[in-house]
Amino acid sequence: MQGEQQLGMKQHIRKKRTLPKRVIPYLLIFPAILFVLGVLGYAVISGTLLSFFRYDLSYVDKPFVWFDNYIYLFNNENFQNALVRSLIFVLSSVVLGLILAMSFALSLYKVKTMKNTFKGLALIPYLVSGIATAIMFRFMFSSDVGLVNMVLASFGFEPILFLSSPNWAVFVTVLANVWHIVPFSILILLAGLQSIDNELFQAAEVDGANKYYVLTKIILPLIAPMMGIAMIWLSFASFNMFDVVLPLTGGGPNRATEFMAVYMYNVAFTELKYSLGSTVMVFILLFNVGTSMLYLKIFKASE
Amino acid sequence: MSSQSLQKVKKNVSDNLHWIPLIILVVWTVFPFIWALSASFKTQTEVYDTPPSLIPNSLYLENYARVFTYPDFWTFMLNSVILAITSTILAVVTSVIAGYGFARYAFKFRHVLLMIILIPRIIPRASLIVPLFTGIATLGLLDTRIALIITYTATAVPLATWVLAGFFQAIPRALEEAASIDGARPWQVVWYVIIPISLPAILTVSIFSLRESWNEFPFVLAFTTSSDMRTLPYQLFMLRESMGMQDWPMMLAFTLVTIAPLLILYLIFEKRVVNGVVSGAVK
Numbered sequence: 001m002q003g004e005q006q007l008g009m010k011q012h013i014r015k016k017r018t019l020p021k022r023v024i025p026y027l028l029i030f031p032a033i034l035f036v037l038g039v040l041g042y043a044v045i046s047g048t049l050l051s052f053f054r055y056d057l058s059y060v061d062k063p064f065v066w067f068d069n070y071i072y073l074f075n076n077e078n079f080q081n082a083l084v085r086s087l088i089f090v091l092s093s094v095v096l097g098l099i100l101a102m103s104f105a106l107s108l109y110k111v112k113t114m115k116n117t118f119k120g121l122a123l124i125p126y127l128v129s130g131i132a133t134a135i136m137f138r139f140m141f142s143s144d145v146g147l148v149n150m151v152l153a154s155f156g157f158e159p160i161l162f163l164s165s166p167n168w169a170v171f172v173t174v175l176a177n178v179w180h181i182v183p184f185s186i187l188i189l190l191a192g193l194q195s196i197d198n199e200l201f202q203a204a205e206v207d208g209a210n211k212y213y214v215l216t217k218i219i220l221p222l223i224a225p226m227m228g229i230a231m232i233w234l235s236f237a238s239f240n241m242f243d244v245v246l247p248l249t250g251g252g253p254n255r256a257t258e259f260m261a262v263y264m265y266n267v268a269f270t271e272l273k274y275s276l277g278s279t280v281m282v283f284i285l286l287f288n289v290g291t292s293m294l295y296l297k298i299f300k301a302s303e
Numbered sequence: 304m305s306s307q308s309l310q311k312v313k314k315n316v317s318d319n320l321h322w323i324p325l326i327i328l329v330v331w332t333v334f335p336f337i338w339a340l341s342a343s344f345k346t347q348t349e350v351y352d353t354p355p356s357l358i359p360n361s362l363y364l365e366n367y368a369r370v371f372t373y374p375d376f377w378t379f380m381l382n383s384v385i386l387a388i389t390s391t392i393l394a395v396v397t398s399v400i401a402g403y404g405f406a407r408y409a410f411k412f413r414h415v416l417l418m419i420i421l422i423p424r425i426i427p428r429a430s431l432i433v434p435l436f437t438g439i440a441t442l443g444l445l446d447t448r449i450a451l452i453i454t455y456t457a458t459a460v461p462l463a464t465w466v467l468a469g470f471f472q473a474i475p476r477a478l479e480e481a482a483s484i485d486g487a488r489p490w491q492v493v494w495y496v497i498i499p500i501s502l503p504a505i506l507t508v509s510i511f512s513l514r515e516s517w518n519e520f521p522f523v524l525a526f527t528t529s530s531d532m533r534t535l536p537y538q539l540f541m542l543r544e545s546m547g548m549q550d551w552p553m554m555l556a557f558t559l560v561t562i563a564p565l566l567i568l569y570l571i572f573e574k575r576v577v578n579g580v581v582s583g584a585v586k
Contacts, residue, residue: 028404039457040423047434103324110321129518136335240427277433292425
């Protein structure tokens with residue numbers, strides 16, 4: 001009897017000691033979960049819900065409209081324009097960005113003198129805000145004081161109105177965007193290059209392989225997965241780019257640079273159609289989920 | 304020339320071929336800054352000079368003087384500093400605690416909870432402005448610093464937690480066990496053992512978060528209305544909008560002033576940060 005009681009007490013004490021210990025990890029992660037769910041989770045869920053209602057300033061009540069917003073969006077020519085423009089923007093940014101990032105990463109990998117200085121330098125645009133980037137590029141490509149036009153003029157060319165001609169505006173936006181997002185992809189590629197076993201190069205040298213052979217037969221196949229990741233990262237960043245585009249062109253001229261994120265902003269805060277803006281958000285998120293799945297697939301395949 | 308020396312030249316050339324993209328890289332990266340810097344020391348008429356010169360006629364400091372005396376400039380600066388520092392501290396503290404929890408404890412739903420923290424990494428900040436705007440409006444928090452601090456912190460936590468949890472996991476448990484045998488309490492173990500070892504990772508994560516909050520633009524654009532709440536990037540955007548006849552030298556001086564603090568911080572910690580970012584980037 002006494003023994004039983006003691007046993008019971010012992011169990012009780014053990015229980016008391018182990019209970020808080022089981023709670024500790026939950027307590028530790030609670031603040032992080034609270035921030036993430038409270039802000040990001042809330043935004044995703046309420047935005048998705050909002051996309052099934054009609055909510056804008058012209059309506060007093062908030063009727064449930066099923067998929068009306070989605071149907072409206074897909075038939076809307078401004079949305080179609082934003083989609084096509086975004087794809088052009090993403091494609092050109094990825095092609096140009098990957099070429100630059102790859103040649104920069106290879107040269108940073110190869111260089112011996114001041115390697116860290118060059119590496120540090122390459123990362124600098126990553127720290128600059130999208131607006132600052134936009135303003136520096138606006139200045140270089142402005143029609144009257146822009147350096148590019150001054151150089152063109154000195155060769156006897158007519159000045160180009162870069163930011164008021166639709167095609168040139170896309171070109172300048174791509175350039176500024178690539179300047180802004182390339183540093184991060186250099187890092188991804190550099191990490192891939194640095195993980196290549198040095199013995200491979202030595203073996204190739206012993207076999208008398210030339211540089212071209214080393215590049216195409218050893219380096220490129222080995223960092224192909226990292227190139228895939230860099231590519232997806234570039235397309236991800238470009239598809240969602242807002243900070244550079246809005247201050248650079250404001251989406252113009254004539255909606256030529258109204259890419260998805262800028263389109264969403266204009267729908268929600270210029271036209272004040274919140275539920276339609278949320279519908280665009282859902283579309284952007286689905287696109288991102290798609291790209292991320294691809295990312296994971298490539299990453300898994302590389303392991 | 305003998306064929307041997309020709310081969311030598313050839314080898315020399317091919318050994319130094321990487322300098323071509325490297326020089327392009329330096330020019331490509333630095334030129335926009337140099338050009339902006341040069342223009343920021345020019346007078347308003349001087350920028351129209353053809354041919355343009357890289358070196359200004361004189362060291363004209365008036366543009367910077369006008370930036371620093373611009374109405375409410377110091378308010379914007381203070382707002383930027385407050386938002387960047389508070390949200391970074393909040394995010395880093397939250398992430399250190401959570402990262403430790405994920406790295407050292409096995410618990411129910413650990414995987415699910417980790418996913419909840421990680422998945423938002425694929426959500427770009429700008430895409431959330433619409434629902435967050437309506438939510439913040441409902442709470443009556445539009446045009447407040449609190450709304451910005453909370454949203455900045457929330458967007459910084461996922462990446463920070465992920466990087467820190469990975470770093471903590473790589474620290475051998477033996478270190479902590481040794482400390483707890485010596486009678487250290489759990490929080491002492493974290494404070495005196497884990498945190499000092501993890502300083503490089505914490506520094507990297509802090510720079511990530513500072514970069515995000517210092518440069519943040521869509522949230523401050525959507526959630527604030529009064530000039531009291533403006534930050535430097537937002538004011539830069541307004542400056543660009545409001546100038547009919549563009550005052551380029553002053554605007555570029557303003558641009559460079561907003562870039563400078565982060566750049567200086569980065570140059571101080573460069574070595575550690577670059578390596579930290581490289582390993583953080585791939586995750």
